Amino acid sequence: MTIFILFISIIINIVSIFAIIILYIRQNRLMHVEQDQKKVLQEMEEMFSTYLIEIRDENEEFIKKVQSIYHSKMELKENVEGDKSYQDKISSQNEQKNEVPALQTFMRSRAEKTYQSAMTQNDIQDAENQSIDFATLPLEKQAYLLEKEGLTIEQIAKELHKGKTEIELLLKFRQKI
Incomplete structure (x- = not known):
């Protein structure tokens, strides 16, 4: 044991x-x-x-x-x-x-964007003031003018023969610019 x-x-x-x-x-x-x-x-x-x-x-x-x-x-x-x-x-x-070419390039691009946005706003105002053929305007401007007239997004989409989402995006991007 x-x-x-x-x-x-x-x-x-x-x-x-x-x-x-x-x-x-x-x-x-x-x-x-x-x-x-x-x-x-x-x-x-x-x-x-x-x-x-x-x-x-x-x-x-x-x-x-x-x-x-x-x-x-x-x-x-x-x-x-x-x-x-x-x-x-x-x-x-x-x-x-x-x-400083980068700084000048940046400043130039900012100036171009500002100029283009001013030009597009002026173009829309001119189109409103003058009787320019509506069909010759770009799609973005057409949608903006129709929205300004008080049409809904669905009505604008039907008028321009485009999708509702496409018109929504166009108008949203337009507002951000």
Whole structure:
């Protein structure tokens, strides 16, 4: 009987040692995962901070370019007042165009959009004031004029032989412009 108890004791000791080893390995894995996560977190913070520094530097360069354009325009105005020649004016304007083409492109596109919206509004007012053939107007203008007359979207769709959704979208886009 003592041999049986001794044998069970040895087996329990072996199983407990095996369990301790498994727990130790799992704990080490968890610690390695934590360390890896800390490294990844630190790398992400470093990347984010360098990204912010780059953005700040680019913004400072942009501000300097805008200020230089502003100062050159001010100098141009002063020079125009001081009887500067026409060739000098053109060359300074060309230099300004070369400095910040993206800004000028953006400003030009904004001006074109504003001009086009003003033109379309003027065209509609002209069409209302004059007796222009309704069929020659673009679909958008026809729908707008019919809506202005008080017709519903369904009536406009029937009048223009288009879908209700299409007319709805045309009028919605028209309102946003």
